Amino acid sequence: MKSSVASIETFSTVDGPGIRTTVFFNECHLRCIYCHNPEMWNKGKVNITDNELVEKILNNKEYFGEDGGVTFSGGEPLLQNEFLISVCKKLKKHNIHIALDTAGIGIGNYENILKYIDLIIFDVKHTNKEGYKLITKANIDKVDEFINVANKLNKKFWIRQVIVPGITDSIDYIKELKEYIKIFKNVLKVEFLPFHKMGEEKYFKLGIVTPLKDVAEMDKEKCEKLYNIFLNL
Numbered sequence: 001m002k003s004s005v006a007s008i009e010t011f012s013t014v015d016g017p018g019i020r021t022t023v024f025f026n027e028c029h030l031r032c033i034y035c036h037n038p039e040m041w042n043k044g045k046v047n048i049t050d051n052e053l054v055e056k057i058l059n060n061k062e063y064f065g066e067d068g069g070v071t072f073s074g075g076e077p078l079l080q081n082e083f084l085i086s087v088c089k090k091l092k093k094h095n096i097h098i099a100l101d102t103a104g105i106g107i108g109n110y111e112n113i114l115k116y117i118d119l120i121i122f123d124v125k126h127t128n129k130e131g132y133k134l135i136t137k138a139n140i141d142k143v144d145e146f147i148n149v150a151n152k153l154n155k156k157f158w159i160r161q162v163i164v165p166g167i168t169d170s171i172d173y174i175k176e177l178k179e180y181i182k183i184f185k186n187v188l189k190v191e192f193l194p195f196h197k198m199g200e201e202k203y204f205k206l207g208i209v210t211p212l213k214d215v216a217e218m219d220k221e222k223c224e225k226l227y228n229i230f231l232n233l
């Protein structure tokens with residue numbers, strides 16, 4: 001079985017607990033206005049087998065320690081469902097901790113994928129229909145199926161929210177978010193990520209107009225203040 005992987009990063013400390021190997025899958029059907037990986041939107045060439053990927057991940061096993069492991073990211077890993085299941089199955093034989101960084105919109109088979117997943121790092125995007133559409137071009141209802149299955153399996157979530165000036169940086173929005181995340185049964189952590197423009201060069205190279213070219217990067221201090229407000233609500 002083969003899939004299309006854009007890159008594999010080792011020794012990551014930002015993609016879940018501990019030291020991790022992060023696998024970035026190609027292909028995503030959303031078009032988030034702040035996406036910093038537009039080069040991963042298309043499927044690209046299949047370039048790795050399930051056995052090859054498992055071997056690469058296991059090569060780093062000694063660095064994972066007690067908390068680390070592998071994180072599947074992208075792109076949208078849920079679009080590679082059969083491949084993902086095959087890789088997870090093999091990794092679980094070696095007791096590897098598996099995190100899934102996702103927006104929750106794939107092509108189904110969620111129960112079979114999630115039974116191998118120890119932690120879901122979930123990108124909320126936005127809490128309401130209009131905002132979700134504005135950010136992703138997709139319908140918010142599409143995430144329901146994934147969240148329902150994850151809740152049914154009592155999966156642990158880290159919730160991520162990108163804070164974008166003029167879109168998700170108001171106190172009203174932060175209040176809405178506090179309410180919204182009640183739909184997740186088992187939230188271990190919430191993170192706010194300030195919008196940045198590090199991916200702008202990639203858009204230029206791909207000949208795509210940067211959707212937020214006129215929006216400034218999110219002020220980190222303001223983002224921290226909003227986070228503290230969120231915690232104290």
Ligand code: SF4
Nearest residue numbers: 028030031032035075
């Ligand atoms: S879900 Fe992730 S990879 Fe897909 S467009 Fe949004 S930010 Fe980019």
